[in-house]
Amino acid sequence: MLEVRWHGRAQQGVVTAAKVLGETCLRTGKYVQAFPEFGPERMGAPVKAYNRVSDEPIRMHCSVTNPGFVLIADPTLIGIALAGGMESSGGVTEGATEDAVFIVNTPKSPAEMRTALELDGKPAKVFTVDASQISIDKIGRHIPNTPMLGALAKATGMITLEDLMDDFKVNYSKKYSEAVINGNLEAMKSGYEGISEG
Amino acid sequence: MATEKSNEMQGLTGNSAVALAMKQINPDVCPAYPITPSTAIIETFSSYVADGEVDTELITVESEHSAMSASIGAAAAGARVMTATSSQGLALMWEMLYIASGLRLPIVLTNVNRALAAPINIHCDHSDSMGARDSGWVQLYSETVQESYDNVFMAVRIAEKVRLPVMVCLDGFITSHAIENMATISDANVQDFVGEYTPETSLLKDMENPISIGAMTLPDYYMTFKKQQSEAMAEAKDVVEEVSAEFAQKFGREYGLLDSYELEDADVAIVIFNSATGTTKVAVDELRKEGFKVGVLRIRLFRPLPHAEIAAALKGLKAVACLDRADSFNDFGGPLFNEVRSSIYDLEDRPKVISRIYGLGGRDYKVEDAKSVFEELLKVVETGTVEEMTKYITI
Amino acid sequence: MTDKNNEELPEGGVIHEGGNADSYETGGWRKLRPVLDNEKCTNCLICWVMCPDSAIIVEDGKMVGFDMEHCKGCGICDTECPPKIKAIKMVSEEEAD
Numbered sequence: 001m002l003e004v005r006w007h008g009r010a011q012q013g014v015v016t017a018a019k020v021l022g023e024t025c026l027r028t029g030k031y032v033q034a035f036p037e038f039g040p041e042r043m044g045a046p047v048k049a050y051n052r053v054s055d056e057p058i059r060m061h062c063s064v065t066n067p068g069f070v071l072i073a074d075p076t077l078i079g080i081a082l083a084g085g086m087e088s089s090g091g092v093t094e095g096a097t098e099d100a101v102f103i104v105n106t107p108k109s110p111a112e113m114r115t116a117l118e119l120d121g122k123p124a125k126v127f128t129v130d131a132s133q134i135s136i137d138k139i140g141r142h143i144p145n146t147p148m149l150g151a152l153a154k155a156t157g158m159i160t161l162e163d164l165m166d167d168f169k170v171n172y173s174k175k176y177s178e179a180v181i182n183g184n185l186e187a188m189k190s191g192y193e194g195i196s197e198g
Numbered sequence: 199m200a201t202e203k204s205n206e207m208q209g210l211t212g213n214s215a216v217a218l219a220m221k222q223i224n225p226d227v228c229p230a231y232p233i234t235p236s237t238a239i240i241e242t243f244s245s246y247v248a249d250g251e252v253d254t255e256l257i258t259v260e261s262e263h264s265a266m267s268a269s270i271g272a273a274a275a276g277a278r279v280m281t282a283t284s285s286q287g288l289a290l291m292w293e294m295l296y297i298a299s300g301l302r303l304p305i306v307l308t309n310v311n312r313a314l315a316a317p318i319n320i321h322c323d324h325s326d327s328m329g330a331r332d333s334g335w336v337q338l339y340s341e342t343v344q345e346s347y348d349n350v351f352m353a354v355r356i357a358e359k360v361r362l363p364v365m366v367c368l369d370g371f372i373t374s375h376a377i378e379n380m381a382t383i384s385d386a387n388v389q390d391f392v393g394e395y396t397p398e399t400s401l402l403k404d405m406e407n408p409i410s411i412g413a414m415t416l417p418d419y420y421m422t423f424k425k426q427q428s429e430a431m432a433e434a435k436d437v438v439e440e441v442s443a444e445f446a447q448k449f450g451r452e453y454g455l456l457d458s459y460e461l462e463d464a465d466v467a468i469v470i471f472n473s474a475t476g477t478t479k480v481a482v483d484e485l486r487k488e489g490f491k492v493g494v495l496r497i498r499l500f501r502p503l504p505h506a507e508i509a510a511a512l513k514g515l516k517a518v519a520c521l522d523r524a525d526s527f528n529d530f531g532g533p534l535f536n537e538v539r540s541s542i543y544d545l546e547d548r549p550k551v552i553s554r555i556y557g558l559g560g561r562d563y564k565v566e567d568a569k570s571v572f573e574e575l576l577k578v579v580e581t582g583t584v585e586e587m588t589k590y591i592t593i
Numbered sequence: 594m595t596d597k598n599n600e601e602l603p604e605g606g607v608i609h610e611g612g613n614a615d616s617y618e619t620g621g622w623r624k625l626r627p628v629l630d631n632e633k634c635t636n637c638l639i640c641w642v643m644c645p646d647s648a649i650i651v652e653d654g655k656m657v658g659f660d661m662e663h664c665k666g667c668g669i670c671d672t673e674c675p676p677k678i679k680a681i682k683m684v685s686e687e688e689a690d
Binding site: 019022023026031032033034035036038057058059060061062063065 | 207208209320369371372373375376377378379473474475476477479480562563564565
């Protein structure tokens, strides 16, 4: 079973990102969970969301405490305690597995982020993608969730870019205009192509 | 948001699954006053109303007390009525809950379980529906998104058969806001299953022969009506079994009054409700691999209480922990503890029973928390003594 | 609804017939009884309009007496009978018998 934790700030779309990831995996035949952890609901407040993905039905209904995948939609969350009203108020690396994959939204290099995450010399993999810039370029708004999903597709075998884009088209065409859909699809693609590993 | 998949699995949250079930049932009337974490049920359902996808009269009222009052009025008039609420909303409905059941009106209410203030909290526990357990409503508890969806259909059938209101409970946020795989039923099959609602009696049924509902009764008659209500509640247990069996036969998903997991040869077990059951099952699997004979009993139907079935399920065990996500503030454990303990009293070799309160106000309950309760139980068996009958855990 | 322990009582206390107040005799509640003076009565029927228990018997547009099975003896008919007429007076039940 794969376990994913998303970190962001309210309005950055991490709850939706978890939802899209869950739906995409479900469409490829997996059992999934996608759920948010709401703290105080204010714009800018730290928010977490989770995914579980498995070949078997998922029975546990607790928070994800040992994620193998950590996606950080806002680099300012690194190194601070994320007291959000819930119990897991530790930092973004709390509980992550030794070999966890970290994907950080930042224009900086993976090496700089590895240091910032205090993961120097550790087996964890650190990727970066400038998802904020991509979202501004492609969608015209600072919502880094879809480029991060594209980056996740590139960095891991969890989903393919094609499945991700297909799912988004099928599920969101009713809700959003064609321009918004296309912008997000472009953003996914740019996230996929723009990821750096280090 | 529905996701189609080859084997017809969809990804829905608990709230969207309940709203979809309501849409497929197409009730006559839905009086509602949205409240976290059940807001999305009414929000989504109201969009179905606005889009003309249902014929339902959606009544936006000024409080939950009014929502239940309007539900009662509509149900008395002969309508199929559904609504949803949580926490303080259910608390504000209190007075009217008893009237709905006393008037024998088959209203279906989805309660998304949330803690009661104070301190104010929006997250899951069962203090809301546990408080309403003696209000004369049938109570069904749901472990997953799938079961929440399925229970709504069964609730309609149960309510209309025994002429009692039914409350379908699911965990706030944990189930209401989580997307899980679930299979939906076609609209035609839903309509076939729930059927047309044709009450024998209603205010609007025969205008030539008017009836009165809600008349006062004095000591000479009141008690007889309560006895009837009590007997209807007892009958509801068989009806829940019948309706669940028909549902399983038609749609392939089996639900009992209880859900026993690895209990047959178990020495110790946890008795629990709702979403935490799955987490406990994972702990059972892990401990079974280490050779410990542990199991889980989930209570799906809490009102009426399947006491004989609980006794049969726990017969032969040595120690049992009842996990309550609500406190009775009685210095004697939670409601589940008291009722399960009472249910097994007449067993010859009854297990020792302890109360553990968990998960209040959304406190996480993890696999290791379940394991630590099992460890306590194994220690009770080993030593033959209970050191702490009641305790809060994860604190 | 006669046998209070009858388990066949209508569910939820529903009353299945309309206008059944007629079968409930409230005449036994009376302490005072209205008595009509036919000589004075002008058949204005104000008493018939005002009686809360529909206990004024009217035949062919004329006030002919009281339905003693339902009259509770409230005295509204006496109060409402115009002051210049005063065709109804209330007397105690003992006195009347």
